[in-house]
Amino acid sequence: MNFGQPRSLQARQLLAASMGLLAFLALAGYALDRAFIKTAESHLEERLSNLALSIARDGEFARDGSFVAPYDAPDARLSRPGSGLYAEVVFPNGHWDSESAQGPVLPDARMLDAGVRRFEGPLPIRELDGSPGEVYRYGMGLIWSPSRRGTAAEFPYTIYIYESTTVLAEQVAVFRAALWRYLGGAGLILLLLQGVILRWSLLPLRQVIAELKRVQRGEASRMSERHPxxxxxxxxxxxxxxxxxxxxxxxxxxxxxxxxxxxxxxxxxxxxxxxxxxxxxxxxxxxxxxxxxxxxxxxxxxxxxxxKSGHTLFSAPIAIEPHAEQIVTGLEKVYAAKGVLCEFDLEPGLQFFGEAGDLQELLGNLLENAFKWAKSRVLLTIRQVPCDGGRRPGLLIAVDDDGPGIPPEKVALILQRGVRGDERVHGHGIGLAIVHDLVRAYKGSMDVRASAELGGARFEIRLPPGL
Structure with a gap:
């Protein structure tokens, strides 16, 4: 695989998810392995402790101070030389070894204080055949106190139980084999399931690609609307x-x-x-x-x-107020003899998402038409149209004047496409047709009616929210 080449989304997702799954399985396997070893060592310690208690309960010391082992050994392996399970009793004037300990060289054993219990290992030993080995050792410090002799006859002694590490190692080996076999099988199943899920989850993308290819080949006019x-x-x-x-x-x-x-x-x-x-x-x-x-x-x-037709998608936002002020300033100079004044009703920070020339044409033609027919007042109103889904907001642009107004039956005529300026009624020039074409290019709507505030005409434009 050439890692320098870009991969498909499915390959990227599958590779990333597979690496994450393998890392999880490896960590889970390691954690389970350590937990099993800790549990097995704990069970081993408890078993060796029980053996030491059995020897302490059933064994006793003779009058000459020698240790008398239990008649029935708590574990048959203690009676078989080199079995891997050994017992040793250490007391002040000697020590006792189980029959299984005859031959192997066990680690040095020292007496423990009364009540002290110690589990340690692995410790090195030499086996019956002379080969090196290792054992776990459990020691228990006790006090021998015969009831008929009084406290003067009490003395300390220690019982040690040894077990070869091969027993625990075999258990761990069996557990690890089963663990990695099951984890490997589960990992393989999860990888296959993951591949199926990824293929299913990326199906909409493949459908989009297929639809786009159909559009490119001319088999479809547009993308469908049923997508996630x-x-x-x-x-x-x-x-x-x-x-x-x-x-x-x-x-x-x-x-x-x-x-x-x-x-x-x-x-x-x-x-x-x-x-x-x-x-x-x-x-x-x-x-x-x-x-x-x-x-x-x-x-x-x-x-x-x-x-002056059409617009560019995804244009940078343009501040509306400076353009409006510039246009109105120029028109007030042109129509200074009429004394027409323009009032603003603009929300602060309004922006137009389109070409600067389109904004100039929209505002310029509407305001010039209003100045031409107004008696003394023009009102420019711009509002933001809120939307949801994180899309850019729409706009409401309205221009009112206090002129004679436009009869409803003449509205369609003054907005006709291709009608020359000298064919328009009431002197409305080609500018209104340009405005109408721009509004259609921006997927907006244009409404012409009587102005409720000033009594003349009201040109109201609504530009929808963008993508």
Whole structure:
């Protein structure tokens, strides 16, 4: 595997989860292993303690001070030489060894104080065949106090029980074999289950990729809307890009169609004059100049319309108030003779998510139209439209004037696309059509009605929340 190459999401997730699972299993196995060893050593200590207590209970000291072992050994291995289980009794004037201890060389044993118990090991020994070995040792310090002799006959002694480490080692080996076998099997099952879960959880991503490929091949017009919540912003953004590109293409086609249709007439006039043999050079020159100027005006007009359509997705936010103040300052100078004043009703910190030129066109054309028809007052109102889901807020832009207003039956006419300025009613110019096209490009809505505050017209624009 080349770690320098980027992996798929599934491979990354599977590798990371597998490493985490292996680390967990290793730590769990180590913890269980240590816990088992501690438990086995504790059980060993308890078993050796029970053997020492059995010898102390059933054994006794003779009159000559020698130790008399129990008639029945508490463990049969104590009677078999080299069995791995040994017993030793240490007292002031000697010591006693079990039959199993005849031959092996055990560690030096010293007497312990009465009541002292000690478990230690592994300690080195030499086995019956002379090979080195290790044992665990349990020691118990006691006091021999025969009831018929009084306290003067009391003396201390210590009982030691030894057991070879091979017994515990075999138990640990059996446990470890079973532990790692079961952990390995569980790990393999979890890895397979993990792969299935990852494949299932990444299925929506594969569906998104498949849908995107269908869109690229032209088999689908947009992404579907049935996706998990985490992928909805992605699919919405893709659909927004697709729709934006489609609208740009439609706009370009419309612009070219309009340009071609507009140029047909002056071209036909030129062709007719050129084919007419009665046309003299002076009149032809004048006609060519007239039609060329007309075509130049047509091209300029269509280019201006194309430049003022559409917007860029995910634009940086623009502060609205400085642009509004700049526009109003200029308009108040132009219409100074009318004495029109513009009032602001703006929330602080308002921002426009789009192109600066689009904001200038929206506010400039609406305010210029209001200044043109107002008697003395214009009101600019801008509000933020809250939204949820972490999306950028929408905007409400309203311009009121105290002019004559617009009859409801004339609203659709003044907003028609492609109507020239001299065809508009009540002198509303091409600026309103530009505003209408921009509002549609931003997926917004435009409403024209009577102003409740100033009595004239109210142009209200609502721009929806962004992605």
């Amino acid at each position: 919540r985490e992928l909805e912003p992605l699919t919405e953004s893709i659909n927004a890009f697709i729709e934006s590109e489609r609208e740009n293409l439609d706009r370009q086609r419309n612009t070219l169609a309009d340009l071609a249709h507009s140029l047909k007439t002056p071209l036909a006039v030129l062709h007719t004059r050129l084919e007419d043999p009665a046309t003299d050079e002076a009149s032809l020159r004048e006609e060519v100049g007239t039609q060329v100027q007309r075509m130049n005006d047509i091209v300029s007009y269509q280019l201006a319309r194309a430049a």
